[in-house]
Amino acid sequence: MDLKQIRYFIVACEMRSLSRAAEVLGLSQPSLSRQIQLLEAELRHHLLIRTGRGVEPTPAGLRFLAHAQALDDLAQHARQDMRAYASTSQAKVRLGMPHRVARRLAPHIVQSFRRQHPHAALTLAEGLSLEMNEWLVKDRVDLALLYDPPPSTLVRYESVYREDLVLAYGKSCRPAPPPRVRARDLGRYPLVLPSAPNTIRALVDKTCRDLSVALDIAAEVDVVHTILETMTQESLYTILPRSALNDMQGQDYLICSEIIDPVIMNNLTLATPIRQTLPPFVESTASIIRALDMKQLFA
Template sequence: MLLRHIHYFLAVAEHRNFTRAASAMHVSQPALSQQIKQLEENLGTRLFDRSGRSIALTDAGEVYARYARRALQDLDAGKRAIHDVSDLSRGLLRIAITPTFTPYLIGPLVRTFHERHAHIRLQVEEMSQERMEERLLEDDFDLGIAFADVHSRDIESRPLLEERLALVVNRDHPLANRQQIDAQTLGTLSLVLLNTEFATREQIDRYCRQHALHPQVMMEANSVSAVIEMVRHTPLASLLPAQVAQERADLLALPLTPTELTRTAVLLLRKDAYRSAATRAFIALAGPLKRE
């Protein structure tokens, strides 16, 4: 059995069509079909059900696909291990991050990491936590920065810091002279919030339900930067990490009282994954944040 057999098998499993899989793998459809036939003969079982209008994995195929994907992940990790340089004179670090951490957290981390390890290439990508966990399991990233609510048992989390959400307003807002905001006042406000695709919005909605609050959500956006601009240019307030306002002279962060809205930021890592020297260095750098 050759490695290409596994690649062809997984392509058919993904596309559920021999023609599309062959196109994706840049081979002819007859050649791909022959490779799948050889694989099935080698394993002594049918991997695909070809009786319907579309191709489907058999039970044996479903099981084999899980192990085949893991085998390719391990082989890729082996390649990285071979080329990994322990003195950090070269390498690649792939980081996924949830959008609410981008405005204030990733910048200082990347700055310090680059100052210490200038020859390490960094790839940083924003995404939802659900998608992040999926792609960590697919070995598309070395680590992620997200929240403590981990969904997969194959992902481990390491605490970074406790984050506090606050009412963020511009300096012309009627509440700008307040030192803090009580729950009763919060329930009367008109807000601009991140939309429901964000874990932050889920946490805000949960907080409001727990305190029987019913603020009016007048605007929604799918990025933190858009929410910030709406707060800057309208009388609306928002609930965002307090650090976001601390980075801008034209915004104020008013603490919530008597119960703060807090959450834990964590590093996410696939369990049992290969840890490159760059990954280990970033973990060591980020670790002290939890004590700040």
């Protein structure tokens, strides 16, 4: 069944005149009549009947008109969708991630994105979680991976990976903590922690505040690598995600103790703007992230 013939039939029914329909469609009247005759021959029904004022659909024509309109609507929707796809085939998806997360996930995300969308581009931005949450609201990124973001009416959060925080220290550190340290005992250890606002600091502060534990903050340092370097100079301790111990080469001297009662867990979330549907490339990127084996990648 020819979609053009279906369109011609619909316009003829709307115009109630073959001459006016031909004018609207940019055809000669004989050409329009011929196409409708071919449609009638395929359907084996007369669809239009001539009257003194033009044409009217026959009972069979009225029955087919409902199908024709549905088919035409679907064809129009398909055309619009493909035009939209063509216009965005060179689109960029802007993804924000914390630095440490980017080092672990970016190669895998880029590889999958490139394989699925060879004609599109993925732009990666790195920053702090709080900073990127603002970027998302201000439309500077399309989606982001954030640690423990604050509640928002403008952003939707979806947890993709949770990891426990540990008490880390050098092998020569004294006193050496036991393999498992209760959260209420964290005040015994001089800590090097990031300054507020920071997601790790916020988690530790909240846990200790709930337990009425006063922390011994020896120094505030915002970069993980600098924290680890600082700890080599003295008997200092820090609290960080377990996987962070493996992020810096040559850190074999570091060991850690589990924190228990309670376990302190961070929460890596996939953040997207709250809207009914995401653009196709953004939704595809989100699906790529959801499909990653986070446990293995953060091991």
